[in-house]
Amino acid sequence: MEANKGKGDQGMQNPSGQVDRPVSFHFLESMLPKAVKRRVHALKRLQVQCANIEAKFYEEVHELERKYAALYQPLFDKRRDIVTGTVEPTDEECEWHSDRDEEEELAEEVKEKAAIEDAKKEEATPEEDPKGIPEFWLTIFKSVDMLSDMLQEHDEPILKHLKDIQVKFSEPGEPMSFTLEFHFEPNGYFNNAVLTKVYKMKSEPDPSDPFSFEGPEIIDCEGCQIDWHKGKDVTVKTIKKKQKHKGRGTVRTVTKQVPNDSFFNFFNPVKAPPDGEMDEDSEFTLATDFEIGHFFRERIVPRAVLYFTGEALEDDESFEEEELEEGEEEEQDEEGDDDDDEGDFDPKA
Amino acid sequence: MEANKGKGDQGMQNPSGQVDRPVSFHFLESMLPKAVKRRVHALKRLQVQCANIEAKFYEEVHELERKYAALYQPLFDKRRDIVTGTVEPTDEECEWHSDRDEEEELAEEVKEKAAIEDAKKEEATPEEDPKGIPEFWLTIFKSVDMLSDMLQEHDEPILKHLKDIQVKFSEPGEPMSFTLEFHFEPNGYFNNAVLTKVYKMKSEPDPSDPFSFEGPEIIDCEGCQIDWHKGKDVTVKTIKKKQKHKGRGTVRTVTKQVPNDSFFNFFNPVKAPPDGEMDEDSEFTLATDFEIGHFFRERIVPRAVLYFTGEALEDDESFEEEELEEGEEEEQDEEGDDDDDEGDFDPKA
Secondary structure (H helix, E strand, O other), X not given: OOOOOOOOOOOOEOOOOEEOOOOOOHHHHOOOOHHHHHHHHHHHHHHHHHHHHHHHHHHHHHHHHHHHHHHHHHHHHHHHHHHHOOOOOOXXXXXXXXXXXXXXXXXXXXXXXXXXXXXXXXXOOOOOOOOOOOOHHHHHHHHOHHHHOOOEHHHHHHHOOEEEEEEEEOOOOOOOEEEEEEEEOOOOOEOOOEEEEEEEEEOOOEOOEHHHOOOOEEEEEEOOOOOEOOXXXXXXXXXXXXXXXXXXXXXXXXXXXXXXXXXXXXXXXXXXXXXXXXXXXXXXXXXXXXXXXXXXXXXXXOOHHHHHHOHHHHHOHHHHHHHOOOOOOOOOOOOOOOHHHOXXXXXXX | OOOOOOOOOOOOEOXXXXXXXXXXXXXXXXXXXXXXXXXXXXXXXXXXXXHHHHHHHHHHHHHHHHHHHHHHHHHHHHHHHXXXXXXXXXXXHHOOOOOOHHHHXXXXXXXXXXXXXXXXXXXXXXXXXXXXXXXXXXXHHHHOHHHHOOOEHHHHHHHOOEEEEEEEEOOOOOOOEEEEEEEEOOOOOEOOOEEXXXXXXXXXXXXXXXXXXXXXXXXXXXXXXOOEOOOOOOOEEEEEEEEEOOOOOOEEEEEEEEEOOOHHHHHOOOOOOOOOOOOHHHHHXXXXXXXXXXXXXXXXXXXXXXXXXXXXXXXOHHHHXXXXXXXXXXXXXXXXXXXXXXOOOOOOO
C-alpha cells in the first residue's frame, strides 16, 4: 500500500510502463500511518454492517425461491404425471420443432435395423406400449457423472420405481434449509413412499469471521430411515468369515453384515460433528454430499428433461469441473465444437 | 436411453458392478419409441414454460438487488466520506480487534527502522497528516490483477483523484442494466465529475434457444465522453512519422494522433454489432470488459476495503480463474495453506 506517500511508488514498474501489483499483505496494512489505519478499521466496521445486511438479502432471495417453487410446481407435477404415464399429453402439448431432419432420417434407418434385431429378442417380453417415459429418473442418474458415481448395479431395479424428485424450501422464521424428496411407486424393496434428504444451511456471517460470508452455505445434512423389506436392504451385505478357534483348532463360519456400496447410503450420511472438526476423508465425503444436494436442487430437478436427453450435460462442463483429475485440462465449450452433440437447437444461436 | 426396454441395459457394466453412463446423445433420443418421444417433447414444452417463469424470477432478484443497493448506500457514502477525509470517524467507529499481536510488533519494528530512513527523505514533502485514506481506489486497482492489467503509469496520477465507485441498477420496466459510476475529485485532467459505464443485460430466454438461459447476462456496454483538458488526454498519443516525397525525395515530419493504452479506454468500449457477429479478438475484448464490469459490481464496490487490505484476494482465487494460463493448475485454497497471508481473522474458522 502507499505507506510512504510522496516518496514514489511502492510498486515496481516494468519496461512496458505497466505497474506491477504492490505486495498487499495485512502486514503492509500495519505499515500505514496510524491515522490512516484507524480509518481503514472504520471501513472494516462498515463492512461488517454490509455483511449483516447481505445476510438479510439472502433471506429474501430464499423467500423468492420459495415463492417461485410454488409457481414451478404445477409444471413439475405435470412432468411427473407424464413420466409415470398417469396423464397422456395432447398432440398440442407435444408439438416440438427440430432442425435435425438429417439426423432424424439417420435415426430412423438405424432404428429399422435395430427393430429387426429386436423383433427376435422381443418375443419373451413385448413392450410395444410403454407407459409414460420408462426409467426417466434412472436414465438421468446414469447420464450424469456426479450421480452415476453413486449408482451400483443393484440400485437400478429400485430406481426404476423412482417417479419424481421434488425440492422443498424452509419456511420463514425456520433455520434455512432445503429438502430433497424422492418419490417412489410402491415397490418390493421398501415401504416408504418418499425418501428425504434435508440440507441445512448457514445463512449469516460468522461474527468471528464476517468477511468470509459469501451467501448461504450448506453446513449439514440429514437423511431418513428406510423401511426395507426383509432381505432387500442393498446398503448391507452379508459376508462369511471363517474363524479358527485358537485352542481347539476347529474352524467355524461366521456370517456378519457389513455396509455395502449403494446409492441408498445417500439417505444415511456422515454427520458433521457440532464442533466442525472431522477427519479429511469424512470432510471430503460430506463436501461431495453437499455438492450433490446442491446439484439436485439447482440443476437436476429444475431441468430434468434436459439431463434425460443429454442437452444439459454440454452446458454443465463448469459444474463437473470438480471431478476433473489433476492436470486434466477443462475443455471450453466453443461454438461449433460439438456439432454432433447438438440438441434440437444450437446451444448458442 | 432405454429404447429397448426389457432387453437389458443399454449401458455397459464394468467389473466393479458400477454402471457406465449410456451414450445419451440427442441421436439416441430419436431412438425412443414414438409414443415415448412424444412425451419427451411434452416435457420440453413444459421446460420452456419453466424458462419463462425463471426469467421473471431473475427480474424479481434484480428488484431485490435494487432495494438492497439503497440499504447499502448509506454505508458506502460513509465509506466515501472517510476515504476522502470529509468525515473523521470516531474512536468507537474505529474499534477493531486483531489476533495478530506478534505481527503487529514485527510491523512496529520494521516501521521504526523505515521511519528513520523516511525521516531523511521526508524533508521535501512531509505527509504527516494524510487526509482520509490516500489513494484508496488506486491501491485497489494495483492490487487486483484484473484491474492492474488495465492500468498504465500515466493513469495513476489521474486515479489518485478517484474518490468513489458506485453501482446503479435499472428501474423496473426498463431493459435490465447496471451502471458503474466513477466519481472524481476536481482535477487537472478532465472536467467530468463522474465517468459512467453502462452494462446492458439480456434477461429473457431466447425463443429460438430457450434452454441456454441461465439468468441475466451482460450483452453490451456503453461508455461516456471524457471532456479532457487540452493535452491531458492519456488515451491518445502523438507520434511523429517521417514521410519521403516519392518524386522529390524530400522528407517531412508528420505528427499524428494514435490510440494509447490507458485504463480510460474503459469508457470507450468496442461496440457489439446488432447481429452479434464480430471478429474473435473483439469478442474476447468485449467478454473481458463484461467480466470486469461484473467484477466491479459484485466484488470490488461491495467489498472495497477488503481489496485495499488484500484480504479479499485470497478468497477470490476462483474469480481469477479466467486469467490462468493454459495448463496452469488452479490452486485450491485449503485450510492452513496460506498462514502468512491471513487477514485479521482466519478465512475459515
